[in-house]
Amino acid sequence: MNAKHEDDFDGREDVHHDDEFDGGLLEEELRGAAAVLDPVPAELRRIAVDAYALHDLDARLAELTFDSLVDAIPVRGVTDAPRMLTFRSGELTVDVEVTAQGLMGQVLPPQPARIEVLGGPQPAAPDTLTADAMGRFAGHVAPSGPFALRLRTGGEVVVTEWLRA
Amino acid sequence: MRVLTVPATAYDDVPYTRGGAVDRADVGALVQSAVDGDAAAWKALVEGLSPLVWSVVRAHRLSDADAHEVYQTVWFRFAQNLGRIREPQKAGAWLASTARHESLKVLKSLRRMTPTDDPQLLDRVSEDRTPEQSVIDSEEAAAESERIRRLWQEFEELGERCRQLLRVLMASPPPSYQEVSAALGIAVGSIGPLRQRCLRRLRARLDARGAL
Incomplete structure (x- = not known):
């Protein structure tokens, strides 16, 4: 990490030299390098490609409306706070808590x-829980x-937004 | 007062075919076909936009494991939201923005759980050999291989924000500025000048090393 000082993005002194330097070629070389190395x-x-199977027009989508990772203020010293999530679809709310021990929640x-x-997309046999x-x-x-x-409840299918645990 | 001009290489309004995979102008039509049940259209979207999603994730320096999970999460959510995306022609920007937000969440959770995490540990090029890499392994190509390695090394040592911007721009086909903006949360109008600046810096580093 020897180049932090290069992070100043606000200086614009060299904008006017654009004509003298064609970055397009270098960018193209970088693109080629990325194709090989990363x-x-x-x-x-x-x-x-397989994820197309997750496209389900019949299910209602429950959107993420609260994520403790983003919306909660961390408590100093607490490093293993459970991840709290809330999903909502219309009147239906699903609260979920994810810990190392498992997953719990309430509809x-x-x-x-x-x-x-x-x-x-293709879980062999998804874990099934009962509320x-x-x-x-x-x-x-x-x-x-x-x-x-x-979730299958009252003849309806609701799927929560995909998330990384 | 200075007037900033977007360089002629800005490609927002120009359909891009340089990379050959997906013409950006077709993205909206492909999304619509996928909504209507056309699996081939979905596959074309994956082929054309995967490098963009991967570039955004890599630009955020996630570990391999985290990068894989974020990449998958982004595509799963895209599949889930297919029929609900308001501007299908901007699916690339949607994916880039989702990849950015998920990447930032990972970085946030890492900071919370392992405050001493050394970012340099995350900073390595995958050692898996790709087919393209094997092809260039022939003796005549050894020099080319070395050249690419040096280019990559100098790129990796750029300041963090230049490194991020260039990593996103490396997606193939090249991303639109709108997509770059969604990927990094920077204004469309500033991308052109920043790009020039970062590429010039890289050029200077390479020249200084006598590389390329």
């Missing part, structure tokens, strides 16, 4: 639901990596 991993490309207004924990009459649910497997919850 390309998109092939397996990731495949996963993205509001309180109602029973079947909840699948999705981990990607009780109070809407409470808990699972002992903490999602790692991208995850979404698919």
Whole structure:
């Protein structure tokens, strides 16, 4: 890290030399270098192609409306605070808490639901949780990596926005 | 007062075919076809916009594991939101912005959990050999390989913001300034001048080393 002093982006003294230097060629060389040294991993490309299966027009989308990582002020010294998430779709709210021990939460207004924990386009057998009459649910497997919850409740299917745990 | 002009290389209004994968003008149509059930259109979107998403994630210096997860999260969410994207022709900017926000979240959680994390540990080029790398491994190409390595090394040692900007610009096909703006949270109008500045700095470093 020897070049922090180069970070001053506000100086514009050299804008007027643009004609003398064609950066396009150098940019093109960098693009070529990136293709060799840091390309998109092939397996990731495949996963993205497979992700088309997640396109589900029938399910209602529950949007992320609160994420403790972004919206909460961290408590000094507390380094393992649970991740608190809230998703909302119309009247339906899903509160989720992710800890190392697992995942728990509540569907509001309180109602029973079947909840699948999705981990990607083709999960062999997604973990399934059951929300009780109070809407409470808990699972002992903490999602790692991208995850979404698919809830079936009262004849409706609601899917939470994909998120990285 | 100085008037800043966007260099002639700004390509916002010009459909870009240099990289050959997806003509940016077609993105809106591809999104619409994918919404309508055309898997080939989806695949074309992935082929054309994957390098942009990857570049944004890499620009934020995420570890390999985190970079993989963010990349996937971005595509999963894009699939989920396909029919809800208000301006399908700006899908590239949507992806870039989502990749940026997810990357920033990862950096935030890292800071919270491991305040002593050494960013330099995250700063290495993947050692996996790519097909393209194997091709250039022939003896005649050894010099070319060395040249690329030096170019990359000098790029990596640029100031953080130049390194970020150039890493995003390296996506293939080249991103529009609108996409770069979404990827880095900087104004479209400032990208042209910044780009020139950063490329000139890189050029100077290379010249100083007698490389290239």
